[in-house]
Amino acid sequence: MLELVTEAFSLFLSVDNLAALFIGVFIGTFVGAVPGMTTPMGVALVLPFTFTMHPVTGILLLLGVYKGGLYGGSITAILIKAPGTPAASCTLLDGYPMAQKGEARRALDMALYASCFADFVSNLSLILFTGLLASFALKFGPPEFFTLIVFSLTIIAGVSGDKLSKGIASAAMGLILATVGLDIIYGTERFVFGETELMAGLNFIPVLIGLFALPEIINQFAKKYERRAVAGSLGAGHATFAEFRKCFKSILRGSIIGVILGAIPGIGGSPSAFLSYSEAKRTSKNRDNFGKGEIEGVAAAEAGNNGVAGATMIPLLALGVPGDVITAVILGAFMIHGLRPGPVMFEQNLSLIYALFMGIMLSSIYLFVIGKLSIRLISRIADIPNTLLYPAVLVLCIYGGYAINNNLFDILVMFVVGILGFAMLRLDIPAAPFLIAFILGPLLEDNFRQALLMSEGSGTIFFRNGICLVFWALTALSIFLLVRNHIRARREKGPKFSGA
Amino acid sequence: MNAHHKREVAVGIAAAAIAAIGWFVVIPLGIEVPQNIKITALSPDFWPRIVMAILAIAGAVIAIQAFFESRGADPENAPANDEKTVEHPPAVLAGRVIFALALLFVFYAGIFQLGIVVCSALIIVIFTFVLGQRQWKYILPLAVALPLVLYFFFVHVAQVPMPLGVFEVLR
Numbered sequence A: 001m002l003e004l005v006t007e008a009f010s011l012f013l014s015v016d017n018l019a020a021l022f023i024g025v026f027i028g029t030f031v032g033a034v035p036g037m038t039t040p041m042g043v044a045l046v047l048p049f050t051f052t053m054h055p056v057t058g059i060l061l062l063l064g065v066y067k068g069g070l071y072g073g074s075i076t077a078i079l080i081k082a083p084g085t086p087a088a089s090c091t092l093l094d095g096y097p098m099a100q101k102g103e104a105r106r107a108l109d110m111a112l113y114a115s116c117f118a119d120f121v122s123n124l125s126l127i128l129f130t131g132l133l134a135s136f137a138l139k140f141g142p143p144e145f146f147t148l149i150v151f152s153l154t155i156i157a158g159v160s161g162d163k164l165s166k167g168i169a170s171a172a173m174g175l176i177l178a179t180v181g182l183d184i185i186y187g188t189e190r191f192v193f194g195e196t197e198l199m200a201g202l203n204f205i206p207v208l209i210g211l212f213a214l215p216e217i218i219n220q221f222a223k224k225y226e227r228r229a230v231a232g233s234l235g236a237g238h239a240t241f242a243e244f245r246k247c248f249k250s251i252l253r254g255s256i257i258g259v260i261l262g263a264i265p266g267i268g269g270s271p272s273a274f275l276s277y278s279e280a281k282r283t284s285k286n287r288d289n290f291g292k293g294e295i296e297g298v299a300a301a302e303a304g305n306n307g308v309a310g311a312t313m314i315p316l317l318a319l320g321v322p323g324d325v326i327t328a329v330i331l332g333a334f335m336i337h338g339l340r341p342g343p344v345m346f347e348q349n350l351s352l353i354y355a356l357f358m359g360i361m362l363s364s365i366y367l368f369v370i371g372k373l374s375i376r377l378i379s380r381i382a383d384i385p386n387t388l389l390y391p392a393v394l395v396l397c398i399y400g401g402y403a404i405n406n407n408l409f410d411i412l413v414m415f416v417v418g419i420l421g422f423a424m425l426r427l428d429i430p431a432a433p434f435l436i437a438f439i440l441g442p443l444l445e446d447n448f449r450q451a452l453l454m455s456e457g458s459g460t461i462f463f464r465n466g467i468c469l470v471f472w473a474l475t476a477l478s479i480f481l482l483v484r485n486h487i488r489a490r491r492e493k494g495p496k497f498s499g500a
Numbered sequence B: 001m002n003a004h005h006k007r008e009v010a011v012g013i014a015a016a017a018i019a020a021i022g023w024f025v026v027i028p029l030g031i032e033v034p035q036n037i038k039i040t041a042l043s044p045d046f047w048p049r050i051v052m053a054i055l056a057i058a059g060a061v062i063a064i065q066a067f068f069e070s071r072g073a074d075p076e077n078a079p080a081n082d083e084k085t086v087e088h089p090p091a092v093l094a095g096r097v098i099f100a101l102a103l104l105f106v107f108y109a110g111i112f113q114l115g116i117v118v119c120s121a122l123i124i125v126i127f128t129f130v131l132g133q134r135q136w137k138y139i140l141p142l143a144v145a146l147p148l149v150l151y152f153f154f155v156h157v158a159q160v161p162m163p164l165g166v167f168e169v170l171r
Helices: A002-012 A015-033 A039-050 A055-080 A088-100 A104-137 A142-153 A155-160 A164-178 A204-212 A214-222 A241-246 A248-263 A269-283 A295-306 A313-319 A325-336 A343-348 A350-381 A386-403 A408-426 A432-455 A459-463 A466-493 B003-030 B046-072 B090-131 B136-157 B165-170
Strands: none
Touching: A002 A350, A015 A039, A015 A055, A015 A350, A039 A055, A039 A204, A039 A325, A039 A386, A055 A088, A055 A104, A055 A295, A055 A325, A055 A350, A088 A104, A088 A269, A088 A295, A104 A241, A104 A248, A104 A295, A104 A313, A104 A343, A104 A350, A142 A432, A142 A459, A142 A466, A164 A432, A164 A466, A164 B003, A164 B046, A204 A214, A204 A325, A204 A386, A204 A408, A204 A432, A214 A386, A214 A408, A214 B090, A241 A248, A241 A295, A248 A269, A248 A295, A248 A313, A269 A295, A313 A325, A313 A343, A313 A350, A325 A432, A343 A350, A386 A408, A386 B090, A386 B136, A408 B090, A432 A459, A459 A466, B003 B046, B090 B136, B090 B165
């Protein structure tokens, strides 16, 4: 054990890793702070830069962007009532009123403290629970992985929000696109149409960039130029340790809520932030002040939001199944470096995983440092007009898209998928299910076919043991709950507002 | 049926139509199925057909849900657009978007001749201008600096060669 930790430490402790993590957290904070830029977009833009890096360095860079993004959204949420990320829309409920009262600095400080603490708790849970789950997953074969991935695909409902049917349609399109290339068993062509570039299938990075970055850029042409609100003064007061102690119960509760919800695929930061906020309001002595500038509200929202960060990596590292869009991208990054997260990685690359754990723990400290030093800088950067920002992002996309395989065809794929993504954006069809299905689809089909080869075509292999039966039961329960909640939500909204 | 519901029904029908075209046309044309397959579920076209069926069902559900919701809704009152930015009128919007998309493909074709650096600089200038930016003191430095910085990063730091087109002689 000591030898393993030493090996992991030597793998982690390098200037490249320390710098990559720092840069990643900074980029993520910036991306999260800018309204209109999303954390998946930030991760997509950074991903091509990781190709030539060591796997640990590249993954830490991406994780830094993820964690920075979770916090960064709160900066503009508090300062100009424009949350940079969906989860930060809970933070603005009390953060913006505090800014209006001249207490922006206090709100930003408390948001930072709560974020860092929750992130730390989430990282601890990742380290403690992942190994246990991975050792259980060693018992998995193709039928078990197939049923697990079927269950995981129900997370598509979670990332679809209230657009369940459209989410399923989006996922179906992602699954189809993932079949392009050569058939794995018979070697015949699927949807290649004589184009040799398509024989290896579509690379996931041009698809990712095309789906998440390009549509927003193209959509700028639909909008008239508008001036964004300018952030006011930060105010003189800081959040004190006494205030942190006063809010500690809400921060701890929000962190635990974030860990539990983050470990469940598909939930994400938004529900966690709102649940943490509502619980804090319910139990607080100052509940009447919530919504009017209550610092405990800011603390609870940010704790819930950031508590998911480490926990979403649990299903990814232990089972090889992503919990949300970002971890789906990180799964792709692992694969690009020839690594396959899951129980096998725990056997073959344990030192690498421990090195990642060390980096993840350090990211909480970096988040604190960057948050403290750069609030003023990032609040100014968020004033960059979209007329300059988006063309710059486009050029980043193009360079990144080309760099994958030194192939101009990838740029063409990116543009075509970008058009599809833009159509989906305008038609209110969620893009996240498309990407998750695109990544999980090949795994699903491969395990399905391997299982059938093992059983010589008999479908009973998918019910061969308790693990398979449990996942089928969970899938059925998940679908039942999703459909029931979806129907209830549509009834409550009424017929005027439809969002299939 | 208001405009919103009509659009939703159209989306559902389009999804189902795409699935039908996929099932009857694209899959037979695009997938080679060997003759000697003993287990149907292992056929190369089995999984794509399953997915097309899922897409067709999802499309039908979208259309049917929108249709039934429209029967109880105010025919004139579409859901409020809570988008804070103001969009161009539809005809102008369509023209601008088509222009942007066409420019992307012109850019792609241009890379082969002019290289990625020059094309990126040009696209920054055109895009920023069309989006409404008029301050050349920001446009020009961005158009020059960003492509060059990225070029030097990828070529000299990441060791990824970048196409320069006719400017290869400068390498």
